[in-house]
Amino acid sequence: MTAALLRSALRRREAASWMSSRGFASASGQQRKVAILGAAGGIGQPLSLLMKLNPMVSHLSLYDIAGTPGVAADVSHINTRSEVKGYAGEDQLGAALEGSDMVIIPAGVPRKPGMTRDDLFKINAGIVKSLCEAISKYCPNALVNMISNPVNSTVPIAAEIFKIKGVYDPRRLFGVTTLDVVRAKTFYAGKANANVADVNVPVIGGHAGITILPLFSLATPSANLSAEEITALTKRTQDGGTEVVEAKAGKGSATLSMAYAGAIFADACLKGLNGIPDVVECSFVQSTVTELPFFASKVRLGKNGVEEVLGLGHMTDFEKQGLEALKPELKSSIEKGIAFVHDN
Ligand SMILES: NC(=O)c1ccc[n+]([C@@H]2O[C@H](COP(=O)([O-])OP(=O)(O)OC[C@H]3O[C@@H](n4cnc5c(N)ncnc54)[C@H](O)[C@@H]3O)[C@@H](O)[C@H]2O)c1
C-alpha cells in the first residue's frame, strides 16, 4: 500500500470510529435515500450535517421552500458516503422525494416564549398536510419521521392524509419523541450520579407538557431517588422544550439537541430497515397499548418500520396517575389533527 492510500484508509477508519462512538451504525452497502423537508431551518441544517455523517445514507435529499442550494453545497463537501442534492420550492418537491426510503420532517414554525406547541397548529397543520400529500404521491413506501409540532396532532394529520390517499401503513409513520428521551437521560444521569452513556429511560405518552411521561422507575442503572427528586425530574423533562424556548428568548426552540435526537432516531430506523436486529426506540406511533389510537412507547424497529409496539411495563402509582392525567389532552390533540384533515 502506498503512503497516500494508507493515510486515506486511516482517515476513513478514524471517521468510522468517530461515528460509531456516537451511536451511528457502521457503513453498509445498501442504497438508502433520506429526504429532509425543512432542511434549511434551525433543525434542518444541523440534521442535514448529522445525516451526512451517517454511513448508511447513500443519497441525501435536502428540501425547503428556499435556502437549500446553499445548505446542500456546504454539506456536500463533507467527505462521507452520501451524494447530496438540494431542492428549493414546491415544483422541486417531487424530485426531492422520489425514491426516498425515509423522509424526516422538521418543516414548520417553532414556538416563541408564552406559546404552547398547540399554538403552532394553525400554520404547521397545513404545511404537514401538503408535505404528506406529496409523500403519498412520490414515495408512498417511505418511513416518515415527523418532527414538526404539535407532534400529538401532526402525526394523526399525516395518518389521515395517507389513509385518504390509500397508502397508509401504520408501521411507517413515527412521531419523533427522541428528544424527550435524550433529556430524560441527561437529567436522570445528573441526579443519579450515573454515567450518562449508560443511562436508559423510557418516555411514553406524547410530545407536549404533561403528555410527556418519563418512566424513571424503569430507568437503568437504577438509583435510589426520593419521590421529590422523581417529581422534579419528571417536571423538568416535561418542561424541557419550554426551558429552551425561554432561554432563546424569541429566537426559536430546540434545534441542536433536536437535530441530535432526530439523527439518533433516523439511525435506528435505518438500522431496522437494513435488518439489524433488536433496535428499540421510543416513538409516537399508532398503538393499542392504551385506548388512545396513537401513543408513544418503546417500539421495535425492523425492515418494514415498526415491528412491534412494546408494552409499558410496571409503573409506580405516581406514573399511573401521570398516565391517566395525560390521556384527555392527548386524546383531544389527536382528534384535532384528524378533524383538521376532514374539515380542510
Ligand atoms: N419533535 C420535537 O421534539 C421537536 C423539537 C424541536 C422542534 N420541533 C419542531 O420542529 C419544527 C421546526 O423547528 P425549527 O426550529 O427548525 O424551525 P425553523 O423556522 O428554524 O425552520 C423551519 C423550516 O421549515 C421550512 N418550511 C416552512 N414551510 C415549509 C414547507 N411547506 N415545506 C418545506 N419546508 C418548509 C422553513 O423555510 C424553515 O427553513 C417546529 O414546528 C418545532 O416546533 C419539534
Ligand SMILES: O=C(O)C[C@H](O)C(=O)O
Ligand atoms: O418545545 C418546543 O416547542 C420544541 C420541541 O417540541 C421541544 O421539545 O424542544
